[in-house]
Amino acid sequence: MPGSPVDSLRLVGHVFSVSGSQANIRLTGPVRSELPDDRRITVGKFLAMRTLRSSVVGVVTDVDTGQKPAGEAGIPLTARVDLLGELKEGKGGSVRFQRGITDYPVIGDEVDLLGSDDLRRIYDTASADTINIGQLQQDSSIGARIKIDDMLGKHFALFGSTGVGKSSGVAVILRQVLEMRPDLRIFLIDPHNEYGHSFRDRAQVLNPKNLKLPFWLFNFEETVDVFFRGRPGLEEEVEILSQVIPQAKNMFANARNGEVQHSLRKLDSSTTGYTVDTPVPYRLSDLVSLIDERMGKLENRSTTTRYGRLAARIEMVRKDPRYAFMFDNANVGGDTMVEVIGQLFRLPANGRPMTVMQLAGFPAEVVDSVVSVLGRMAFEFGLWSDGAVPLLFACEEAHRYAPGDKAIGFGPTRKAISRIAKEGRKYRVFLAVVTQRPAELDSTIISQCSTIFAMRMANERDQNIIRSAVSDAAAGLLAFVPSLGTREVFAFGEGVALPTRLRFSELAAEYIPRSESVSSGKIDTASVDATLIERVVERWRGATMGNRHRLGTTTQDHGTPTPETGSTTPLEAERSLLRAAAPSIASGKAPPVTPARQDSDLRARLLRK
Numbered sequence: 242m243p244g245s246p247v248d249s250l251r252l253v254g255h256v257f258s259v260s261g262s263q264a265n266i267r268l269t270g271p272v273r274s275e276l277p278d279d280r281r282i283t284v285g286k287f288l289a290m291r292t293l294r295s296s297v298v299g300v301v302t303d304v305d306t307g308q309k310p311a312g313e314a315g316i317p318l319t320a321r322v323d324l325l326g327e328l329k330e331g332k333g334g335s336v337r338f339q340r341g342i343t344d345y346p347v348i349g350d351e352v353d354l355l356g357s358d359d360l361r362r363i364y365d366t367a368s369a370d371t372i373n374i375g376q377l378q379q380d381s382s383i384g385a386r387i388k389i390d391d392m393l394g395k396h397f398a399l400f401g402s403t404g405v406g407k408s409s410g411v412a413v414i415l416r417q418v419l420e421m422r423p424d425l426r427i428f429l430i431d432p433h434n435e436y437g438h439s440f441r442d443r444a445q446v447l448n449p450k451n452l453k454l455p456f457w458l459f460n461f462e463e464t465v466d467v468f469f470r471g472r473p474g475l476e477e478e479v480e481i482l483s484q485v486i487p488q489a490k491n492m493f494a495n496a497r498n499g500e501v502q503h504s505l506r507k508l509d510s511s512t513t514g515y516t517v518d519t520p521v522p523y524r525l526s527d528l529v530s531l532i533d534e535r536m537g538k539l540e541n542r543s544t545t546t547r548y549g550r551l552a553a554r555i556e557m558v559r560k561d562p563r564y565a566f567m568f569d570n571a572n573v574g575g576d577t578m579v580e581v582i583g584q585l586f587r588l589p590a591n592g593r594p595m596t597v598m599q600l601a602g603f604p605a606e607v608v609d610s611v612v613s614v615l616g617r618m619a620f621e622f623g624l625w626s627d628g629a630v631p632l633l634f635a636c637e638e639a640h641r642y643a644p645g646d647k648a649i650g651f652g653p654t655r656k657a658i659s660r661i662a663k664e665g666r667k668y669r670v671f672l673a674v675v676t677q678r679p680a681e682l683d684s685t686i687i688s689q690c691s692t693i694f695a696m697r698m699a700n701e702r703d704q705n706i707i708r709s710a711v712s713d714a715a716a717g718l719l720a721f722v723p724s725l726g727t728r729e730v731f732a733f734g735e736g737v738a739l740p741t742r743l744r745f746s747e748l749a750a751e752y753i754p755r756s757e758s759v760s761s762g763k764i765d766t767a768s769v770d771a772t773l774i775e776r777v778v779e780r781w782r783g784a785t786m787g788n789r790h791r792l793g794t795t796t797q798d799h800g801t802p803t804p805e806t807g808s809t810t811p812l813e814a815e816r817s818l819l820r821a822a823a824p825s826i827a828s829g830k831a832p833p834v835t836p837a838r839q840d841s842d843l844r845a846r847l848l849r850k
C-alpha cells in the first residue's frame with residue numbers, strides 16, 4: 242500500500258526498466274516450483290510496484306534469465322510485467338483501484354506479490370453497481386465482481402468450447418442481473434430449449450405453441466424468406482410480391498377505417514402510404530386475391546405461371562401447421578402490434594422481466610427469419626421509444642445468426658444483430674453474444690463487445706479472435722485459455738477492474754441449463770412418459786423437416802438432415818404443388834427452387850432492394 246512497508250516475505254524484486262505499458266523486474270529470489278502458490282512467480286500472477294504515491298499493479302507475462310543460460314546460481318531472473326492500473330489512496334483515506342497509470346514506477350522500486358487484501362480492494366467491492374458471478378482463481382475467498390452497467394451498456398460476449406460451462410455461466414450472469422436491475426428486460430434467444438427452468442418464475446418461456454408473431458410484422462426480406470422457405474426468392478415472384486404487399490396493407494387499413502372497400506382494380510400502390518416494410522396488418526387472402534386478379538389480366542402463359550406459382554406458395558405456407566404461430570389468427574383483433582410487443586418484451590413485466598425464446602420447436606427453415614424479426618423489433622422498440630425501457634438481447638449460438646461469412650446465414654438476421662451491436666446502446670438496447678465458435682461470428686459484432694468472457698477454447702483461430710478483441714495490456718494472459726477448467730473463465734474489458742481469471746459460481750442443479758428432453762443423459766426410466774417422447778419428436782421434426790439446414794451443424798445439434806427418400810415431407814408436398822401450378826417445371830427445364838448457394842447472386846440482388 243502507499244506508504245505501508247512492503248511485507249518482506251512477499252518482496253520479490255525491484256524494478257529495473259520501465260516502458261510505456263511494461264516494466265521489467267529483477268527478481269531477488271529463486272523461481273522454484275516447490276514454493277507455496279502465493280509465493281510463486283509465474284505467468285498470470287499479479288505484482289504490485291510500490292511507488293511513493295501508489296501501488297502500480299501489473300500482471301506477469303514472461304519470466305526468464307535474459308540472455309544468459311537458465312538456472313545457474315547467481316544469474317538474476319527477470320519478469321516482464323504488463324502494467325494495468327494503480328491502487329491509490331483516495332480523499333477519505335480509503336484505497337481504490339483505477340485503471341491506467343498516472344505515477345510510473347521508477348527504477349529500484351520494490352515489487353511484491355499482490356496479496357489478498359489488495360486483491361479484495363480491487364475486486365470485492367460489493368455495491369449496487371456490481372454483481373458477483375464467482376470467485377477469483379488466484380484467491381477463492383474473494384468474490385469476482387463485475388460492474389454491471391459497464392458490462393451491459395457496452396455489450397458483452399461469452400466464448401468457449403462446448404461443455405465448458407457457457408450456458409451455465411450465462412444463467413449465473415443473467416440471474417444476478419435480474420436481481421440487481423429489476424427495471425431491465427431480458428430477451429434470451431435459446432436455440433436448444435435449455436433455459437426453460439433456469440430462471441423459474443422470473444421468466445416467461447415462449448415457444449411455437451404460445452408465441453404469436455403475426456406474419457405482417459415480418460419485413461419484406463423476412464416475408465420472402467418465409468414464403469420461399471429459407472431459400473432466395475425467385476426474382477419475378479419477389480417483384481410481384483413487392484407490388485401487392487403494400488396494396489394488401491392499404492386494403493386492410495381502408496376496411497378498418499370503415500371506408501367502402503375499394504375494388505381491387507382501383508388500387509394503385511403509388512397512392513398507398515405503406516411500403517413493403519411498414520409493420521401494419523394485412524390479410525393473406527387479400528394478397529392472394531390481388532395476385533389472382535393480376536393473373537386474370539394476363540395473356541402470356543409463362544407470366545401467368547409465375548403468378549400461379551406465387552399464389553400456390555403462399556397458400557402452402559399458410560396451411561402448414563408448423564407455421565401456425567405466424568398465420569393462425571394473425572388477423573384476429575386487427576392491429577395487435579401493441580399486444581405482441583407487450584408480450585415479447587414484458588411490458589408490463591408482471592414480475593417476469595425476462596423472456597426465454599425457445600427455438601428448437603420451430604421449423605428449421607424459418608428460425609433465421611424469426612430471430613431477424615425479434616432482433617429488429619427489440620432494436621426498433623428501443624429506437625422509437627428513445628430507450629424508455631432498457632433491454633438486453635442475449636443470443637446463444639450467435640455464430641449461427643450473425644456469421645462472419647456473408648455466404649452463409651440470412652443477411653437480415655445478421656443485420657438485426659449488428660444493428661443492436663453498433664447503435665443499440667444509444668437506445669438502451671444491449672447485446673450479449675454467446676458462441677463456441679467466435680471465429681465464425683461477425684467480427685464487427687465482437688469488436689463492439691467491451692466485456693469478454695473467454696472460457697476454454699482449443700481452436701487456434703478462435704483464440705486469435707479473442708486476442709485481437711482484447712485491447713487490455715494483458716493479452717499475454719490468453720495463453721491460459723486452452724488450459725482452463727470447466728466453469729473457469731477469463732474476464733476482460735470494461736466490466737472488470739482487471740483482466741481476471743475466475744470461476745463461475747456453482748449453479749444449483751435445478752437451474753443448470755439443459756435440454757428439456759434429455760436430462761443429463763441419466764433418465765429415470767419410470768419418468769420416460771409420453772410427454773417426454775412428444776418433446777423428443779417435436780424437436781426432432783423441427784430440426785429435420787426443413788429441406789436445408791441453413792443453420793449449419795453444431796456439436797450439440799439435434800438435427801441430421803432428412804434424407805430425400807422415404808415418406809413425403811412437407812417440402813415434397815410443396816414441390817408437387819408447385820409442379821402442378823407450373824407445368825414447365827415438372828418437365829425439369831427450370832427448377833422450382835434453386836439451392837441457396839448457387840443462387841446467392843439472386844439473394845444479393847434481393848437484398849439490395
Ligand SMILES: Nc1ncnc2c1ncn2[C@@H]1O[C@H](COP(=O)(O)OP(=O)(O)O)[C@@H](O)[C@H]1O
Pocket residue numbers: 401402403404405406407408409410413727728745746747748749753754755
Ligand atoms: N456454473 C456451474 N455450476 C454448476 N455446474 C456447472 C457450471 N458450469 C458448468 N457446469 C456443469 O457442466 C455442464 C456443461 O455446462 P454447460 O453450461 O452446458 O456448457 P456449455 O454451454 O459450454 O456447453 C453442465 O451441465 C453442468 O453439469
Ligand SMILES: [Mg+2]
Pocket residue numbers: 404407408409
Ligand atoms: Mg451451451
